[in-house]
Amino acid sequence: MKKRSIVVIAYIAFLLLPIYWLVAMSFKTTQEILGGFSLFPQVWTLESYRTIFTDPTWYWGYVNSILYVTINTVISVAVALPAAYAFSRYRFLGDKHLFFWLLTNRMAPAAVFALPFFQLYSAIGLFDTHIAVALAHCLFNIPLAVWILEGFMGGVPKELDETAFVDGYSFPRFFTQVFLPTIKAGVGVAAFFCFMFSWVELLLAKTLTAVYAKPIAATMTRTASSAGYELGLLAAAGTLTIIPGAIVIWFVRNYIAKGFALGRV
Amino acid sequence: MRKVNQKGWLFVLPVLLLVAFNALVPMMTVVNYSVQETFGNNQFFWHGLGWFEQILRSERFHAALGRQFLFTAMILAIEVLLGVIIALSMPRKGFWVPFCLVTMALPMLIPWNVVGAMWNIFTLPDIGLLGYVMNHTLGIPYNMTQDPLAAWITVIVMDVWHWTSLVVLLCYAGLVSIPDAYYQAAKIDGASNWSVFRFIQLPKMKQVLTIAVLLRFMDSFNIYTEPFVLTGGGPGNSTTLLSIDLVKIALGQFDLGPAAAMSLIYFAITLFVSWLFYTLMTRHDVK
Numbered sequence: 256m257k258k259r260s261i262v263v264i265a266y267i268a269f270l271l272l273p274i275y276w277l278v279a280m281s282f283k284t285t286q287e288i289l290g291g292f293s294l295f296p297q298v299w300t301l302e303s304y305r306t307i308f309t310d311p312t313w314y315w316g317y318v319n320s321i322l323y324v325t326i327n328t329v330i331s332v333a334v335a336l337p338a339a340y341a342f343s344r345y346r347f348l349g350d351k352h353l354f355f356w357l358l359t360n361r362m363a364p365a366a367v368f369a370l371p372f373f374q375l376y377s378a379i380g381l382f383d384t385h386i387a388v389a390l391a392h393c394l395f396n397i398p399l400a401v402w403i404l405e406g407f408m409g410g411v412p413k414e415l416d417e418t419a420f421v422d423g424y425s426f427p428r429f430f431t432q433v434f435l436p437t438i439k440a441g442v443g444v445a446a447f448f449c450f451m452f453s454w455v456e457l458l459l460a461k462t463l464t465a466v467y468a469k470p471i472a473a474t475m476t477r478t479a480s481s482a483g484y485e486l487g488l489l490a491a492a493g494t495l496t497i498i499p500g501a502i503v504i505w506f507v508r509n510y511i512a513k514g515f516a517l518g519r520v
Numbered sequence: 521m522r523k524v525n526q527k528g529w530l531f532v533l534p535v536l537l538l539v540a541f542n543a544l545v546p547m548m549t550v551v552n553y554s555v556q557e558t559f560g561n562n563q564f565f566w567h568g569l570g571w572f573e574q575i576l577r578s579e580r581f582h583a584a585l586g587r588q589f590l591f592t593a594m595i596l597a598i599e600v601l602l603g604v605i606i607a608l609s610m611p612r613k614g615f616w617v618p619f620c621l622v623t624m625a626l627p628m629l630i631p632w633n634v635v636g637a638m639w640n641i642f643t644l645p646d647i648g649l650l651g652y653v654m655n656h657t658l659g660i661p662y663n664m665t666q667d668p669l670a671a672w673i674t675v676i677v678m679d680v681w682h683w684t685s686l687v688v689l690l691c692y693a694g695l696v697s698i699p700d701a702y703y704q705a706a707k708i709d710g711a712s713n714w715s716v717f718r719f720i721q722l723p724k725m726k727q728v729l730t731i732a733v734l735l736r737f738m739d740s741f742n743i744y745t746e747p748f749v750l751t752g753g754g755p756g757n758s759t760t761l762l763s764i765d766l767v768k769i770a771l772g773q774f775d776l777g778p779a780a781a782m783s784l785i786y787f788a789i790t791l792f793v794s795w796l797f798y799t800l801m802t803r804h805d806v807k
Contacts, residue, residue: 259609266606266688267623270681273642274626276649280641292652334538337531347528357535360543362790364742366763367783370770371546394542397535455631457745472631476749486641493634500629501622508618 274497281491288486303491313492316471319385320454321499323468326389328449331396332404332442339404340430344416354405357398365458368394373462383465391459396449403448407441440510447507454500471496553780571781581782583757584765585789591761592740595679599736600729602680603687608721610692621692624685636749639678664751668758675747675759682746683736690732694725730801737797741790762786 280288281303282296307313341347342354372391373382381387415437419429435442461473475492557567575581611617627635645651645663654662664670698720706716744763747753753760753768760768766786770779 260611262606262609263611263620266602266684267620270623270627270685272649273638273681276642277638288647292647292656294649330538334534338535341528341531344522345525345528345531346522347524347526350528353532353536357539359791360539362738362742362794363543363787364744364763364766364783364790366742366744366766366770367550367787368546369767370776370779371549372542374549375545390538391542393538397539401535451629454629457631457633472633475637476633489637490641493630493637496631496634497626497629501626504622504625504629508622 277490278494280486281494283487285485285487300487303487304495306488307491307495313471313474316469316474316492317495319464319468320460320470320472320496323385323388323392323460323470324450324453326385327392327396327453328446330389331393331400331449332446335397335400335404335445336435336442337430339401339408340434342401342405343408344413354401357401361395361398363394365395365456369458369462372459376463382463383467385468387463388460388468388470389453391463392453392456395456396452399448399452400445403445404438404441407438407444411437443507444510447503447510450503451500550780550783553776554784557777567777571777572785575778575782575785580765581785584760584762587758587760588741588762591676591679591743592737594676595683595740596733596736598676598680599684599687600733603684603732604691604725604729606684606688607691607695607725608717610688610695612696621689624688627682628685632745633749635678635682636746639674639681639746639750643674664755666755668755671751671755671759675750678746678750679740679743683739686735687729687732690728691725694728695721698724726801730798733801734794734797738790738794741793 279294279296282299282301283293284298284300284302287293287297342350376382376387376391381390411434415433416429419433424433457470457472457476460470461476464470464473471492475489554571555567555569556564557570610620630638640648642648643651643662643664645655651662654660661667662670664674702720703716706720711719742763743761744767747759747761748764748767751759753764763786766779766782769775769782
């Protein structure tokens with residue numbers, strides 16, 4: 256039993272070390288960072304955070320990221336719900352092929368699509384808008400949401416549908432009042448995964464934006480290259496990007512175990 | 521048995537339209553570029569399969585593909601093994617479970633370029649924690665901007681740090697779904713730890729492990745941002761994985777034709793290997 260806890264503790268320590276270093280660095284002054292090695296900040300400073308919260312190009316990065324991630328999550332889950340229902344309940348022409356084709360989009364390297372995406376969204380006049388990034392992220396989030404929801408819906412016995420229809424429920428009423436509450440854990444998990452993959456993706460988000468919808472992650476890379484060696488600022492911005500993820504994961508902590516198996520255990 | 525109902529198409533239509541818009545239009549653009557030659561001025565000429573031939577024969581592509589396979593094979597081996605061991609070591613219930621789960625999931629929710637930047641800061645030779653400890657405390661020379669081996673190890677350790685938790689959480693989900701009665705029966709039969717693992721735990725984890733291997737294969741084969749931010753593909757070309765090379769050709773040199781041909785070959789390889797994995801891992805399942 257002891258040996259087991261050592262494995263887990265060692266692993267968690269390994270996970271937390273780089274994060275600790277990032278957070279520690281965000282509280283150090285630039286002189287201290289470049290001056291040499293120190294395990295803890297010698298002089299605690301909030302200078303880096305102050306810069307981020309007072310400079311619009313910085314804090315708008317956060318607002319932009321959160322905006323397009325939210326739009327993407329809402330769109331992905333909303334359209335994936337009926338589709339997943341169809342895949343789990345009906346047989347129709349080409350259903351298996353369609354399902355597999357959807358999943359193949361999860362396999363396409365984002366690098367392959369970067370340039371064509373730029374041309375496509377420029378052509379329809381959506382370049383540099385939140386909706387463009389949200390729609391582009393649908394490419395890999397919708398297939399994932401359909402896959403997760405289908406797994407959860409597959410666990411709901413079909414008798415539920417049949418009983419409801421016998422009781423005189425119309426389809427929309429059945430879906431919203433009976434079926435959705437039954438699979439609400441699945442909806443939460445699907446939304447969590449959409450949030451996660453949209454939040455962490457950078458290549459497409461960066462390609463599709465210039466000024467008005469620029470994500471925080473892109474602001475970081477540009478600042479890092481233009482302003483030289485502002486490690487403290489970079490570390491503070493990085494630390495702040497961890498927070499939304501941590502909040503979201505706290506909400507779904509009770510579903511994580513089942514959710515990561517995509518409802519398939 | 522599912523009912524035959526062509527109304528299913530109606531339910532799928534919004535998904536179909538959205539994904540097709542994002543997948544087919546860019547894909548056609550790529551196909552279009554891959555068979556044409558351009559000399560600028562937006563003038564394009566038919567080039568047939570020339571670019572495909574050129575890419576398939578180029579040393580550079582072979583080298584990048586080799587590095588990509590090596591990288592993916594190594595991280596799959598390490599992450600799956602480590603993930604299973606850690607999942608088996610996790611407590612099944614109690615106060616620490618939510619803490620463990622949340623901490624483990626944390627690395628996966630950090631934007632990919634922040635992961636790269638974080639590891640960059642972590643490994644700086646004189647001011648990073650790892651770099652300092654290696655060079656000054658342990659006395660092992662370590663500088664990943666100059667030493668290809670150090671760069672490789674760092675990229676792999678970073679990916680293990682980033683994604684092992686996915687395997688852990690998936691396996692853990694499989695493990696907690698095993699009823700206690702199974703373990704009690706095994707105990708009565710006097711089964712060894714190995715037989716408990718082999719005949720109770722492993723079969724239950726098999727389905728989730730399939731998902732884990734597939735997801736890890738797809739994502740590691742397409743990896744771009746983290747190693748690019750960490751090493752920039754260097755030193756030299758030693759950590760230039762397939763996606764990094766592709767972006768170099770497409771956006772760095774603006775060679776659209778070869779880049780498009782390479783994209784299609786790349787995508788085809790990903791599809792084929794994913795299909796292979798899926799078929800091999802599920803061939804014993806009775807549907």
